Amino acid sequence: MNRDTVPAATVGMPTTVGRPVARAAVPADAGGIIALRSELILSEPLDAEWAALCSTRLARRLAPGGDARAYVAEAPDGTLVSCALGLIHPVLPAPAYPRGLAARVHAVATQPEFRRCGLAREVLSALLDRLQADGATLFELHASKEATPLDRELGFAADPALMRMTRLEGVDRRIEAPSGRVLLPPEDYASSVPKSTGSAFVFFTNEHNRPVQLRATYSQAHPWQFPGGTMDHGERPWQTAQRECREETGLAVEGPPCLLASVFGLPGGDWPFSTTGCVFDGGRLTDDQIRSIVLDPDEHDAVRVLPLEEWKPLMPPQDFARLKAVMTARLTGTAAYFDSWDWGNS
Structure with a gap:
């Protein structure tokens, strides 16, 4: 005081x-x-x-x-x-x-x-x-x-029972560089760090390497999407990708999982969390498989197959940049790191 x-x-x-x-x-x-x-x-x-x-x-x-x-x-x-x-x-x-x-x-x-x-x-x-x-x-x-x-x-x-003592005899009083950070209990530390949601997706092309995407009914800002979504409690990314793909298209992807890209976005707009996602390779679909896709009308109302560059005018720049990064990963065999899929950007 x-x-x-x-x-x-x-x-x-x-x-x-x-x-x-x-x-x-x-x-x-x-x-x-x-x-x-x-x-x-x-x-x-x-x-x-x-x-x-x-x-x-x-x-x-x-x-x-x-x-x-x-x-x-x-x-x-x-x-x-x-x-x-x-x-x-x-x-x-x-x-x-x-x-x-x-x-x-x-x-x-x-x-x-x-x-x-x-x-x-x-x-x-x-x-x-x-x-x-x-x-x-x-x-x-x-x-x-x-x-x-x-x-x-x-x-x-x-x-009245509180007592105090200082003992400096034999103590090195030289100024030392700071030691490690004092740690809080795990639950307190967890409440202090940034929060992030996890998501996972499946990327398909047709047999001519043209991307297949679904038109979302729930987002005008991001109209064309890969099959996929947010992880449920207890799920791993590949399990999420399989479940979401099955629910949104009726297609079953068996694996083994092949990661094409990791995608990260900072929070923004009305969304308070960052987003970390995985995009897995679903392979090349035949025309019959594409025609067999059954959409959930609460989430998507159309399937489209287009050459890569024809997607550009249909999507926000960041969505097309993500699509291009994933397509490049498919063609080169080198997984992409895409960290600018931020919320609130278009």
Whole structure:
């Protein structure tokens, strides 16, 4: 907590600027948080070397998968004027902390000219809510005299049994390069990483190497598609491709699987997930097999076979680029990597 207190009669929000905006901290805020802690909390401010080391380590711990959580308040000029920093650490599970996670509030600091306007309460309350949402149920902090009323109001209580000791004898106090990232429990790490859906498709041509595609009833933006779709729970890509092809065309592809392309798309528009897909070679269909295709009217209403270049005016550029990459892979025998099938693009 802040080590110095400015009398209430002499402080207040500057009248020439707006109220600072509170938000969740990101790794780029590490330097500002360390500067506030060094200036306002520590009995001896950090020198440049220690400040740089702390900033580097905190930035890594604020990144996805790290064990640090923080909220900051930012002045209109971008300067951090208030912060609340917490560190999650594992403990043995118990009824009071069933997930075995505790949290230590490591720093709460506000620049003197921005005190008495509720910033400390705002960032600390947001931090405690975030720590609780991440599974921590045991909280501790070192409270300064001036911060004790706020801490008690937020639920902290003094613990007469708490003792503290620092042992530096025999410890190498040289500054070392950061070691590895502190790991969170698997479920917490999983919630922090980007999400992606999986899909799989089957690519057919006729006997003259002309691509076969289906016209989708569900998408005007991407009208012509390969048979295929999104993976179900527990499916592997080849199983998805076989199932979707059978459901959409009535054709059974037996394998063995031959991968023609991997396709990746970033999220965009109204779709919040990236997409990772596999396109498998379904081989060359005879005219009789093409005529035997039975479409699901809820998904497709036409089958078309055209030379590659005649598909170009019928499709968005990214769809034709994907089709061309898959066709090239078929002809050359080298699998394609296509990573620009992004959502929201045409």
